[in-house]
Amino acid sequence: MKLDIxxxxxxxxxxxxxxxxxxxxxxxSDAEIYAKSLGYNINLYIGLFMFVFGVFMLILxxxxxxxxx
Amino acid sequence: xxxxxxxxxxxxxxxMIYFMFVIGIGWALKRYMSSSKAFLEAGRSLPAWxxxxxxxxxxxxxxxxxxxxxSGAQYGMATTHFYWIGAIPAMIFLGLFMMPxxxxxxxxxxxxxxxxxxxxKTRGLNAIAFALMTVLASGISMYALAALMEKLLQWxxxxxxxxxxxxxxxxxxxxxxxxxxxxxVLQFFIIVIxxxxxxxxxxxxxxxxxxxxxxxxxxxxxxxxQPGAWTTMWSHSGSATSNPMGVEWFGILMGLxxxxxxxxxxxxxxxxxxxxxxNSMNAARKTPxxxxxxxxxxxxxxxxxGMAAMALASKGTxxxxxxxxxxxxxxxxxxxxxxxxxxxxxxxxxxxxxxASFMSGMAGNVSxxxxxxxxxxxxSYIKPRQNDNHYLKVGQIATIFGVVLSIGAAYLAKQFxxxxxxxxxxxxxxxxxxxxxxxxxxxxxxxxxxxxxxxLLVGIGCALLHHGLTIxxxxxxxxxxxxxxxxxxxxxxxxxxxxxxxxxxxWTSATIFTVGLTFLTKQLKSNEDLKGLVYxxxxxxxxxxxxxxxxxxxLAVIVGIITLILSIIFW
Numbered sequence: 001m002k003l004d005i006x007x008x009x010x011x012x013x014x015x016x017x018x019x020x021x022x023x024x025x026x027x028x029s030d031a032e033i034y035a036k037s038l039g040y041n042i043n044l045y046i047g048l049f050m051f052v053f054g055v056f057m058l059i060l061x062x063x064x065x066x067x068x069x
Numbered sequence: 070x071x072x073x074x075x076x077x078x079x080x081x082x083x084x085m086i087y088f089m090f091v092i093g094i095g096w097a098l099k100r101y102m103s104s105s106k107a108f109l110e111a112g113r114s115l116p117a118w119x120x121x122x123x124x125x126x127x128x129x130x131x132x133x134x135x136x137x138x139x140s141g142a143q144y145g146m147a148t149t150h151f152y153w154i155g156a157i158p159a160m161i162f163l164g165l166f167m168m169p170x171x172x173x174x175x176x177x178x179x180x181x182x183x184x185x186x187x188x189x190k191t192r193g194l195n196a197i198a199f200a201l202m203t204v205l206a207s208g209i210s211m212y213a214l215a216a217l218m219e220k221l222l223q224w225x226x227x228x229x230x231x232x233x234x235x236x237x238x239x240x241x242x243x244x245x246x247x248x249x250x251x252x253x254v255l256q257f258f259i260i261v262i263x264x265x266x267x268x269x270x271x272x273x274x275x276x277x278x279x280x281x282x283x284x285x286x287x288x289x290x291x292x293x294x295q296p297g298a299w300t301t302m303w304s305h306s307g308s309a310t311s312n313p314m315g316v317e318w319f320g321i322l323m324g325l326x327x328x329x330x331x332x333x334x335x336x337x338x339x340x341x342x343x344x345x346x347x348n349s350m351n352a353a354r355k356t357p358x359x360x361x362x363x364x365x366x367x368x369x370x371x372x373x374x375g376m377a378a379m380a381l382a383s384k385g386t387x388x389x390x391x392x393x394x395x396x397x398x399x400x401x402x403x404x405x406x407x408x409x410x411x412x413x414x415x416x417x418x419x420x421x422x423x424x425a426s427f428m429s430g431m432a433g434n435v436s437x438x439x440x441x442x443x444x445x446x447x448x449s450y451i452k453p454r455q456n457d458n459h460y461l462k463v464g465q466i467a468t469i470f471g472v473v474l475s476i477g478a479a480y481l482a483k484q485f486x487x488x489x490x491x492x493x494x495x496x497x498x499x500x501x502x503x504x505x506x507x508x509x510x511x512x513x514x515x516x517x518x519x520x521x522x523x524x525l526l527v528g529i530g531c532a533l534l535h536h537g538l539t540i541x542x543x544x545x546x547x548x549x550x551x552x553x554x555x556x557x558x559x560x561x562x563x564x565x566x567x568x569x570x571x572x573x574x575x576w577t578s579a580t581i582f583t584v585g586l587t588f589l590t591k592q593l594k595s596n597e598d599l600k601g602l603v604y605x606x607x608x609x610x611x612x613x614x615x616x617x618x619x620x621x622x623x624l625a626v627i628v629g630i631i632t633l634i635l636s637i638i639f640w
Contacts, residue, residue, distance in 0.1 A: 002098070002101050002114075002247075003094075003097050003098060003251070005119055005251050005254050005255070008090060008093070008094055008097075008251070008255060009254065009255050009258055011090075012086070012087070012090050012255065012259075013258070013262075015086060016083065016086070016418065019079070019082065019083065019086075019414075020083075020414055020415065020418070023079050023413075023414045024414065027413075027414070033412045033413065034412060036409070036410055036411065036412045037266070037270055037410055037411065037412055037415070038270055038273060038274060038410075040270075042266055042270070042411075042412065042414075042415050043412070043414035043415050046262065046265075046266055046415055046418070047414075049262075050262060053258075053262075
């Protein structure tokens with residue numbers, strides 16, 4: 001097995017998740033921005049979900065690595 | 070200018086990070102590119118879930134995302150026919166019955182299978198037709214993307230074309246098919262997460278499924294259809310005039326469900342190549358089946374937002390962009406919705422999803438093009454018997470060459486506005502006869518090479534003839550591309566109906582001719598030659614060694630049952 005695709009997926013989702021949830025937290029008080037998304041702080045929710053998914057992928061890739069060893 | 074978007078810094082950051090990752094994957098895979106097999110076939114080393122997701126992602130191009138959301142608005146739930154009847158059965162058939170021959174024959178491409186099974190000229194014909202088709206397809210999707218970005222963000226057309234082509238070139242040149250496939254998997258996840266909030270927000274805004282259905286029945290009645298015409302699939306398919314798609318159940322079943330879908334999924338090397346890169350026969354057979362699982366649910370991601378947009382537009386919540394002639398521009402549905410619902414931040418992600426869908430489609434075309442060019446055209450006709458390093462170089466150069474040709478095709482598409490119809494037409498003319506010939510080749514050992522070659526040509530010829538004699542309602546025969554350039558013998562209710570029937574006629578004539586000519590020509594291949602290429606001469610695959618849940622058949626049954634249940638729910 002060469003490059004494990006779970007690593008780039010996990011990394012990208014973790015980074016996107018962090019960026020979006022931090023941005024969501026920082027802008028969360030601004031109701032005007034989120035009027036577009038029907039009042040949901042969509043950045044925070046999607047950011048958190050992406051972060052969790054990203055970390056999950058990274059954990060899976062660690063597991064695959066151990067199995068190979 | 071309506072629906073103009075302004076991006077915040079955060080959106081640019083997200084898009085830039087994505088670009089870096091995409092190229093980074095190519096960079097990380099570069100050191101494994103030591104042979105033409107590694108570069109053009111991904112070393113046949115990938116697990117089934119990777120090739121399966123790539124299989125579906127390569128098909129989930131920008132044209133699909135834009136086109137299916139447009140059709141969702143225009144035709145409603147009936148658009149799902151392109152998935153549940155127009156893709157899933159063919160994908161199951163490919164995995165269970167055709168993959169054993171594609172993968173087991175050790176052919177490196179679909180044209181090469183044709184050479185092994187039939188003869189050199191059949192391969193040549195298919196290789197050239199396929200190379201032209203892929204370049205056109207990737208050029209047209211590049212044009213669609215650049216035109217969208219120009220309208221939406223005022224990015225200059227040339228810049229969009231060159232930057233997006235440059236990035237696709239960088240990662241396919243560096244890491245070949247592996248890089249294309251790995252990126253397709255990444256792109257799959259990005260497309261899903263980037264579009265999902267749109268589904269949620271638009272449905273919520275339209276009053277949930279029930280609220281949307283109510284509004285859509287008013288829309289349907291307003292356009293002279295039964296109330297359920299926008300929210301059901303089969304209920305109103307009794308005649309072509311009772312549904313907005315303008316096609317009746319027979320056309321759907323035979324044209325879309327059989328000829329067009331089997332013609333696309335079972336013969337198009339763009340998708341079949343993903344399955345051929347799998348690490349075992351079992352994985353190769355499971356590739357289209359694993360791809361089918363997400364494919365079943367993609368309508369909810371792309372068609373439902375289109376339907377919601379139609380409902381919201383009729384309530385006046387959302388304004389659809391109008392074309393110069395005053396009718397709504399359905400192709401801008403997805404971007405109108407992005408600009409309506411996405412605040413900065415998630416907007417960057419949504420645009421990244423669009424860019425990702427574009428890249429997965431284009432990289433798919435480019436990586437299929439360079440393989441067919443290198444193995445089926447260059448190695449066969451231009452310079453055979455060179456060492457492998459030579460073909461690796463040729464493959465890499467073909468990648469550049471393919472991207473440059475695609476850029477040319479993008480500008481050609483810019484010249485002729487309705488080139489998308491042209492692509493659909495070419496697809497139904499080339500793929501349908503090819504499916505006829507491949508099917509006969511795989512399941513009838515008597516079928517001969519000469520018959521296959523002429524069957525293919527006659528199929529394409531009859532499709533052309535049909536196109537020249539018919540026209541969709543309201544089209545101008547002098548526009549040639551719509552049909553009727555010989556004379557108008559029949560008028561179809563929609564261009565979709567015309568397209569379905571072109572494919573049906575192409576397939577039928579190719580089948581009749583191949584069968585007929587087979588009886589008049591001699592089989593030049595011995596049974597020994599055809600071992601592993603034809604059903605009756607290939608030892609049955611036994612997957613007893615695998616646990617029951619690892620068997621392709623089990624997966625196929627699960628996919629079939631889910632599709633059936635959903636079809637009944639949305640009947």
